Amino acid sequence: MEASSPPTPSARLAPAPFGIATSLALVAxxxxxxxxxxxxxxxxxxxAFAFGFAGWLRADRWRLCGxxxxxxxxxxxHAASTMAQQxxxxxEHQESxxxxxxxxxxxSEPRRTRFRMRIDRDPSQPAALRGQVVQLSWYDDFDAVAPGPRTALSAGARWRIRAKLRAPRSLRNPGGFDGERHALAERIVATGYVREPGTARALSPPAGIDAWREATSRSIARQVPRPSSRFVRALALGDTQALDDRDWEILRANGLTHLIAISGFHVGLAAGFFALFVLGLWRALPALARRAPRSQAAGVAALLxxxxxxxxxxxxxxxxRTVLMIAVVVAARLWRRPPHPAQALALAAFALLSVDPLSALAPxxxxxxxGVAWLLWCLPRSTGSMLRxxxxxxxxxxxxxxxxxxxxxxxxSTAGPLANLIAVPWWSLVVVxxxxxxxxxxxxxxxSGGMLWRLSAQTFEWSWPVFEALSDSGLAMRWLPEPAWxxxxxxxxxxxxxLLPRGTPAKPLALLLWLPLLWPQRGLPGHxxxxxxxxDVGQGLSVLVRTxxxxxxxDTGPAVRDGFDAGERAVLPALHALGVPRLDKLVISHADNDHAGGAHAVRRVMAIASASAPDGAGLPQTRPCLAGTRWRWDGVEFRFLHPPRHFPYLGNEASCVLRIETAHGAALLTGDIGEVIERRLLREDPAAVRxxxxxxxxxxxxxxSDPGFVAATGARYALLSAGYGNxxxxxxPxxxxRWQRAGAETLSTLEGGALRIGLTADxxxxxxxxxxxxxxxxATRRHERVSYRQDRTRPDVPEG
Structure with a gap:
């Protein structure tokens, strides 16, 4: 028999096909x-895919490049295919x-239900949607005559509905949630809302694992008639829909959101229960070991x-991630090749990204x-003390x-380390x-599960007041400005x-490397x-002015009754991301919802020195903005041009008009005034409108935008704030x-997201x-032009 040739030096140096280095290269x-x-x-x-696959197969040093x-x-x-299917x-905006x-x-929310539907592959369905997932909203008040059985929606059920759709699109702001990225990662090809709910029909009853999850969640709510049952449902089934904004605020402030949704540790507990059950069964019935070794049977049970x-x-x-890691360990045990935990983690990452590379878009x-990699690197072996x-x-x-x-x-979260010291052992080892x-x-x-669920709820309630107190202490959460790359x-x-071993020199100097992240430059204007x-608040207005x-x-954008509050979802995240700790002045141009709706959310979080609004607008804690009122900050002059004293409150026409004048240029914020007020301002003070x-x-x-007013401003930039498809x-048009003919470059939030304008020495x-x-x-890359087609059925509600 001919002896096999020894491996070449390059083959000996080649990384393993599923090794740590190869997995890191794939992730990169x-x-x-x-x-x-x-x-x-x-x-x-x-x-790139073909070259990479061929290179990965090669048993030499080119494997990492492959x-x-x-x-x-x-x-x-994957990304190109998913975006092509949107x-x-x-x-868009057609009924289907x-x-x-x-x-x-x-x-389910007070006035709507949001759900995802996988469209049938039936020929009667739109060709672009067959087999795809869409996200829809069902509003209670959509049709006053036939509101429709919104509460009858159940996971796993088949429905026929009439809906109006559009491609996924979201607001784009500093610090804001990127709904377009989320839709891409979740393979959502369209979003929309139910039309004519009275015509919706259930085609088949609930079926599948999601139907079981929902039925079990309702059983928990029924058998545990106490508020904390919502947390039991979240920890047991991943059903977080009953958690309100206050719950999430407490969890974020304490750095506990990773525990309340089902984590890998919970999966490990479930796997451990199965493994212990099999080990006990094999111990009670030794004859079973003749068919399968006890350790291998326990591993298979853990994976199951x-x-x-x-x-x-x-x-x-x-x-x-946890299931994949357990699968790697079990497979290695079956083949009698126990892997190093780091190797198992690397193989799990390789497997997950090979199947779904867009999962890397998810935080x-x-x-x-x-997190697991840090633990594996820093805690290679037990110290012998569980507490340590x-x-x-x-x-x-x-x-x-x-x-x-x-x-x-x-x-x-500055309270996170202390909160986790309490929550991790108590929730993970008792409540879960x-x-x-x-x-x-x-x-x-x-x-028969009610008694155990009630015990779980009771043990959870013993710990929850501690986290409420930490959240209300004012020291729990610190918002950080957007840092440099x-x-x-x-x-x-x-x-x-x-985290290097004890004795590593100059460890305190490592703290200096954190400064660009924890104390980034805010990019403030000069004197x-x-x-x-x-x-970008959708169909509304909000402008931050900084000296x-x-x-x-x-203005603070809209807060619509369907649940979207621009103050909470857009304005506050932008203020935090831009490093604004407090507001020296809040100006509400007038009381219309699309300008004043988010004020409550902003007031609840931000310290505000003073606030102004038109006299008669009925907005609390505000002083009238009167024409002629002026003040000076850091070499920049601010002046109200409208409304004058004794001007009646007329909604849009009473909007506060604010002029900001620097040594390098001026800006004009006009609210919702109409042509009559524009012409009046032009007559009274032509220089002020320039x-x-x-x-x-x-x-x-x-x-x-009266033609005379537009021409008189001499604007270089005309800023438009509007919602897509409003x-x-x-x-x-x-x-x-008109503004463009006058020489102004028009910038719109619906095309570009948030607009940033600098009046500086440069x-x-x-x-x-x-x-x-x-x-x-x-989304704008997939549109040759922005559509302004009319949708008169619902107010514009931005996604995310």
Whole structure:
């Protein structure tokens, strides 16, 4: 028999095909692709995938390059395919009759229910939607004659409904939630709302794992008639729809959101229960060992238990990561090749990204894998003391994940380490096991899980007041401004330096590497300069004006009864991301909801020195804004031009008009005034209306922007704040053209997101959020022009 040839030196140096280095290269390739401002053409992506796959198969040092290229091409092809399947612009705002199955758990709110539907592959369905997932909202008050059985929506049921759809689109602001990225990661091809709910029909009853989850959640609510049952449902089933804004606020302030949703640790507990049951069974019946070794049977049972519980939790990302890791360990045990935990983690990341590279768009991917990696690197072996090991693990997790949490969420919880010291052992070792045992008892005999669930709720309630007190202490949450791109790698390196073994020199110097993340430059204007940020609030208005030492907020956007509050969802995140700790002045131009609706949310969080609004507007805690009132901040002059004293409150026409004048240019904020007031301002003080930057009145309505007023301003930039696809057709194309003919460059939030204008010594600069931080999933890239088609049925409600 011919002897095999020894491996070549290059083969001996080649990394393992599923090793740690190869997995890191794959992750790097996926991440590089997903941070690009635009995708290369698909032939280039296909070539990168083919080259990468061939290189990965090679048993030499080129394997890492192959894995990098493989990740790049795989992520690009997935992203390109998903975006190509999103609803084409030609089909937007058209009514469609859809039939499909509800996936996931519907989220019920006071006036609406949000749910996802997988459209049937039936030929009667729109070709672009067959087999795809859409996200819909069902409003109670949509049709006054036939409101429709909104509460009858159940997970796993099939329905036929009439809906109006559009491609996924969201607001784009500093610090804001990116709904377009979320839709891409979740493969949601369209969003919309139910039309004519009275015509909706259920086609088949609930079926599948989601139907079981919803039925079990209702059983918990029925058998545990106490408020804390909502947390038992969240911990046992991943059903968080009963948690309100106050609950999430407390969890965020204490850094506990990673525990309240089902985490990998919970999956590990479920796997452990299954393994212990099999071990006990094998011990009681020794004859079973003749058919399968006890340790291997326990491993298979653990994997089965992990898979079952992950399915019950809706296959959330942390559960998938844990299931994959358990699968690696079990497979290695079956083949009698026990892997190192780091190797198991690397293989789990490789497997997850190979199946779904877009999962890297989710913050949970990075927190999950990086958190485990920190623990594996810093805690290689037990010290023999469970208490010491626990405190060490908490310290590593808190320090190692702080940079990622700060960048991903713009906040850091100073109470987090203390809160986790209480919550991790108590919830994970007492509350969660009781809830899981309740699920098992309920599965064996309906109605028998109530006692265990009530115990779980009771034990949870013993700890919750502690976290409420920490949240209300005022020291729990710290909002961080948006840092520069290099802040995260520097902070991660600083954390690595701090976590090196005892005796490592110059450890205190590592703290300096955290400064760009925790105390970033705010980019404030200099003395005599000003900066305007038109926040993207949808169909409404909110403008932040900053000088070197002061901040003024002009309007706060809408708060609609369907649940969207621009003050909470857009304005406050933008203020936090821009590093605004307090407002020196709040100006509400008038009382219309699209300008004043978010004021309550802003007042609840931000300290405000003074507030102004038109006399008679009925807005509390405000003083009248009167023409002629002026003040000076940091070399910048502010002056109200309208309304004059004794002017009656007439809604739009009574809007506070504010002039901001610097040594380098002037800006004019006009609210919703119409042509009559514009002509009046022009007659009374033509010099006062001349400005380099003008906020176009009334969102570009044809009732505003009088030709004489437009010409008199001499504006270089005309700023438009309007919602995409709004029912008023704002901005009017004729108004946009009028400003452009007058020599102004028009910038719109519906095209560019938040608008940032600088009046500085370097000149007048303007930049949109989408220009400053382009993303490959930007909706505007998929539209040749923005559609202003009318939708007169519902007010514009931005997504996310």
């Amino acid at each position: 390739g996926v991440g590089t692709c997903l941070v690009l401002p635009a995708l290369p053409a698909w032939p280039w992506l296909a070539a 894995a990098l290229s493989l990740g790049f091409g795989l992520a690009g092809l 609803l084409p612009p030609a089909l 009759v859809l039939s499909g199955r509800i996936v996931g758990l519907p989220q 238990g992990a898979g079952v519980y992950a399915a019950m939790a809706g296959f959330a990302l942390p559960t998938l 949970g991917f990075w927190l999950s894998f990086v 090991d626990f405190f060490s693990a908490q310290g590593v997790a808190a320090l190692g994940l702080l940079p990622l949490s700060a960048v991903l969420f713009g906040q850091a 096991p009781l809830s899981l045992l309740g699920l098992a008892a309920e599965a064996l005999n309906s109605g 290099y802040a995260l790698p520097l902070a991660l390196f600083g954390a690595l330096w701090l 005599g300069e000003a900066e305007l940020t038109v926040i 070197s030492g002061h901040a003024l907020l002009y 400005a380099d930057v003008v906020q176009v009145a009334h969102h570009g309505s044809r009732s505003s 029912r008023f057709r704002h901005p009017n 004729a108004v946009v053209e 000149g007048i600069t303007a930049q949109t959020r989408r220009q400053r931080l382009p993303r490959l999933w930007d």
